[in-house]
Amino acid sequence: MSELLNTLMQDARVWQGHRHRQTTQPSEPTGYQVLDNQLGGIGWPRGALSECLLDAPGIGELHLLLPLMQRLTQAGKTVFWLNPPHTPYAPALAREGVDLGQVVMIHTEDAGDFLWTLENCLRSPVTGLVLAWPGKLATREVRRLQLAAEAGSNVCVLFRERRYAEQNSPAALRLELTPGDNRDLKVNVIKRRGSWPGQRCSLAMAHRADLAFREAPRVVQGPWQHTQR
């Protein structure tokens, strides 16, 4: 048995964890120092898929991408929103400093169109970032998208449901997003390329509603207590 192992080792057919070296891949910083540190100083990989797995919108998932969006649109790159579940609210985006001239929202009718559109956006040099809400995707289709992403050098973030966390995926970075106690966002790295997963961190996201950390509620008491169901 050990002979067999030795042969395998000598042929370098088995990857050994302690020999792991820092990989250098093109990437964009997330804009959150804590998260960047957890991701080995890399951030969002360019030319590869990233996945954000979450249960419901409204936990700060867009704010996670907002620094990147601001940077890219101001640099003249286009940001595509592909099949967003709700309307990206223009006044809020403008307030955050996103150049709306560079934001394009696309709705597709079927899965074929979706994949085609995503591939085309990813291959184009004008694209900076693609945010996509794919719904159901077969692993084969994710693989196809990963190949399309490799053809360009853009950041592509897929938003999927959290139940897909158990499925494996060819995406280069997979983040599980859950809401924290103080309006913060808990990020759990399920997979990252070139290193160990399992890092966890919490990002303060209270500013997304102008709420200071641990601030007492500024609600004027009113008649809603009676009307709550």
Added chain:
Amino acid sequence: MLWLYLHFPHLLLDHIRRDREDSRPLVIVEGSGQRVIQACPDARDQGVRAGMRLKTAINLVPELGMVRAQPEQEARILEDQARWLYRYAAHIVLVPPDGLLAEIGSLQKLYGGLPAVWQTVEQALNEHRLTAWIAIGHTPLAARLIARAGKGECTADKGHILRALENMPLVAAEFDGKTCTRLQRLGLNTLGEVFALPAPELARRLSPETLARIQKIQGTRPDPQTPWQPPHSFRQQADFIQEIEHTQGLLFPLQRMLSELEDDLCWRQQDTDSLHLILRHRHEEDTRLRIRTSGPEHRAEAFLNLIRLRLEQQPLRAPVVALVLSVKRFLGRETPTGQDLLGESQDLNEAWHTLMSRLQARLGEQSLKRLSPQADHRPERAWSASEVQQKHKTRLAAPEHLPRRPLWLLQGPQPLTEPPAAWFAGPERISGGWWDGQRVHRDYYIAQLQSGQLAWVFRDVREGWFIHGWFG
């Protein structure tokens, strides 16, 4: 002045043959469908002649393809030829049904001599795969007569031209039938013998019109020609003998038409952003397609890709008998601005247009939206989506003065089904819309739901609680 005459012996035939991929013998049949007017070389090799009865022709060549001649179609095709000739000569006259006249005396210096002009025109004819008999004459009529006789030579020598005319039989001189017979009864057989007659006698014994015509041929009487002006639009039509059932079959003629469009646009130094494509069917209404690019474009390849995408999305309803491509909207070419040394910025701009056009062609124009804020207090009216057209910069004056709003806005308010876990800010009263009947009277709060989502909820006048957005 020197005139160049182009006589197209079988224009309609050439027009149809160049959009065909197969090479069956082909004839053009006169309107009533009885007689052959024009026959292609393949058909002629097998014995079909112009003027033959159609039945005889079919007996000779059973697989013969035939097209019925239509006068308006011929006029249109002739104008197509004038359009490309206009690139080489400024003063063009249409001579229906099958001739074009161009003034070339003034072009000699530009092209560097008469032979160069001749060669240029011949080369253009080859490129357009047309058969034409060319001749030069010192008067329009002289050029026409020599061209129709097929005796054109590249010379500006008046004596030489006159000698060629003098040897021409009377029948070829295109007098009307009565005059021709009378002249023949006088014992005259060639044009030269008519030229030799004294002019006053000719006018007295025959008719002043005959004299005028002879003088116009000789050049002793002015023969003014009104020049043709090219229209300010582009139109090309391809007619098919066999109906085309698959989109693939349309791409071959389209390729040629689009490359002609590209040439045309290059000559005009203009771009376009919309093409009209009409597919004619035999029994059904025409299919009209409008192909739009998101920015100015002139390359045939780019148009072809868009059309291919569009046709893939939209299968043919019925077999196609003719294809019309027209462009009415022209845009001036813009000089690239802000271009760096390597031209990268321009390249990106073009890539952007290409991507948008591709997406619009496949998904439809309404699928792509660009967002912008609007000046309204009501949240559902404070934004708008517009179609993606030109790439332009939208700069807001002071975005930091906008109120705090959630990044997600729901399509419509959703009822709040559970009491929120925590309340954070509010109320913010928004009341408006009394001026257009879309009244809104709400108190907005920021609240966290049990699931951890931060929601923008409101209570409206009718005491209902709704979620209107998520702080994503």
